[in-house]
Amino acid sequence: MGSTDESTPSNGLVDRTGFSVRDIIRDVWIGIGLPETALESLILPGEEDTGPIVPSSFKVGTLAHACLALAALSASQVHALRNGGIRVPNITVTRRHAAIEFKSERLYRLAGVNKPLEHQSLGGLHRTSDGYVRIHDGFPNHVKAILGVLGLPEDATREDIAQKTKNWASIDLETTATVDGNAAAYALRSTQQWDSLPQSKAIGNLPIALKQLAPGERGWSSRMHPDQTRPLKGLRVVELSRVIAAPVSGRTLAVHGADVLWVTSPNLPDLPSLDREFSRGKRTIQLDIHKTADKRKLLELIRTCDVFIQGYRPNSLARHGLSPEELVKANSNIIIANLSAFGPQGPWSGRRGFDSLVQTCSGFNVSEAEHAGQGEAARVLPCQALDHGAGYMLATGIMAAVHRGACEGGAWQVDVSLAGVMKYLRSLGQYPGSEGFQCDDFNRPEDIPEGYFETNETGYGTMTTVRHAASIEGCDVGWEIMPKPLGSDKAEWLLS
Template identity: 30%
Template sequence: MSISKNNAFTELMAIRGGLPPSTDEVEVTGADPMYVSPFKLGETCAGALAARGVAANDLWELRTGHRQKISIDVRAAAATSRYGGDMTLRRNEHGEYQPIPYSQAMKHMVSLTQPWKARDGRWVLPHTNLPHLERRVLDVLDCHSTVDSVRTAVARWDSDALEDAIARAQACAGKVRTPEEWLAHPHGAYLASRPVVEITKLADGEPEPLPPGTRPLSSIRALDLTRILAGPTAALGMAEHGADVLMVTTPHLPQVPSFVRDTSHGKRSCFLDMDRAVEAERLRELVSEADVLIDGYRPNRLAAHGFGVDELVKLRPGLIHVSVNCYGSGGPFADRAGWDQVAQAVTGMCHTQGQATGAGHPQLTPVFTCDFLTGFLATFGAMIALARRAREGGTYRVQVSLCQSAMLLQRQGLLEDFHDAPGSLTSAEFEALAVCDDDTVYGDLKTLGPVLRMSETPCTWLGTTPELGSAKAEWLRR
């Protein structure tokens, strides 16, 4: 497949601007379907990863004066969305690598986080990813934490009223819309009017040459203020290209351990509590020395702690601020929380998936593609902004969202023949891409490694996957 036929890649190259890469710079192999889904999940992810490779090449050219070859396989790109399962194995006492079973908590979340039929005949997907969000949803529904109870409770509500009530409760839910309904909705129309990766120059400044190093992002410092897939995947991409990535969280912040395990490779992790003056001041010091900050919170959430965009760019003129959220940073739904499944529901993906599979009701896709695709797009945007800062100077904001990623997926068209899709890589394909990670807090792991190939600076993870809070709140020496 020629990369010129990948519409997602073409769309991202328009955002990048400048001269397009040469026809032989990027090679894409393989094709969809990988999963039982009408969406071109693998090809869209491959296009985003190829674009990320071009952005890394731009930085490499600034360092060395020349470019390198990039390659990506569609099946490997699709496999990045299949978190855990047979993509992360753990060595047992016999020395054999085995799939890590899904936790009961994850199985329970999946069972409740599905589209349920409302009183008006429409469907609503409540999200129960984290315990506090589940409690809020159940309080609104006035029901128990079981499939039958949630199904019965949703059926007592009209869909719009329930979506709004759960939003008011600071929880997450999405009414299942058709793609056409979403584009006609004020928020869908708002997002459709904006680029899938929005890069804004916030202030002028002197050019900042890239620090010395042997990889595209060597000695670039990235603060990871995110959790649960999309944001962590963005920071993971930075680490794959050589950045010093420091995850900042607190012991009391709810996490999904398997998600942390699978998106923390190549990073370091520290604890800092923004509500404690001394620790907040240390975070400000880290920001003042950072190049990139990835913000995975809803708009204005960090501002309430004194870490809004305006405050951050004053601390560090030249900062690249990356916003990763569900609905984007503007429009009528901007203040709403959401996750991959909610984005699928509201943008039309659930509707189309259910129709195409013949399920007779809305369905989620088999994998969390919106999450991982959004992460790839965020890394792409951050590197484009870094290149602009190196050439012309300035402070930049990069904005991506799960809903924009879902809309990008739907712009690629639909597959017709997908019902016999394999659903995973072959054992040989996995082994060719696998990376062993021994002595982690999660055991000895074998996991799907970086799938983007670069001829001179291979994407790699340095260091063992860390335990949360195991590092000091400081940058590595340049």
């Protein structure tokens, strides 16, 4: 198994090209301060297969296997501790199933029909005077912002945008859009160009950063009593997020029994194809934090929660009185979990970003295209690997904070970024040449045996979805709450 020469000390990457899935799990597990003995509880069918499982030069299948296993093992660790320090129950995650779950939003069926994801009408890759930029148009405010930067009216077409972008240099358009224009657009770079940027140096070498914010009493919430078959039963989670990455983290906590309240804004549109998938296991409420009453309700929930997940830019919630300092004042044992594009450090820390944009600006799209050898300027990964990887890593970090809070006390902060997951995935190396593309893909439900799915009645009708890839010995793993329209529930906690 080979790798490219991009994973060298000169570019700041740790060389993990020889890492197995167990090596990855150990690397992250020890890095966030969890007991090494728990690693004996891993059962990983398919781990001996180190070849590609989805078509990519990057080791996406290995990352998926490690991410799902890390999340399950951290849940098992919490379960063992809350039950008096028993042996950590064995967890089982198969490689193929993990890779399939990394594509879950593309594979569900509603009333027997697999509906494709909404396609961007204005965004995507656009030519510039010296290359390309990728524009994100997932929300109306992003569309309005990029049209403003380009001097176009609201009814502009994709062709209108193309005529404008070709007159811009890529970096100039990126800078104007992201720094001054509140848009989401990034230049297509090579890995070498990315490595030369200060932001690339500001991203840590581990995908999870965990730190204690303030000291406090050790122990559990009274709701986290023993003798449960659900590892996170009694854990209260407020999730303020949209799209994929942060919602994956909340969905992962919910599959292990946490009470997750997904808070979305009534000012943003629904994203039906994504919201249906990532609301599994959650209750859903809508609050407008610009309104005094809604903000008061959110703060009330935060004061009585265990975990606060937010998927917005670093410091963007501070102007609403939701800085880490204010949150700790409100709740002295809170776990604050942040999911961002570029992390809390570096000149790009305040920039908007999404999976596709991080792939674009970091050299992933260019490197994928070069390895595929089809003459493309850019090729995207076969799934939202940065989104999914970051979501599972954030859930792992949260559960590590739950464990360490019980043992050490205090308030904790977890930081995970799309760029951090990108950097870690890149450090695993790449398959040589086009070898990584010599495999089948899971593009349709028909490509996957029925045993990987489960069917439930939801607020949208009968829904068949990818079953969770992890199991924990002696525990019930699964979603108890099914998807429903946003804002369907009350802003209150379940009794426990």
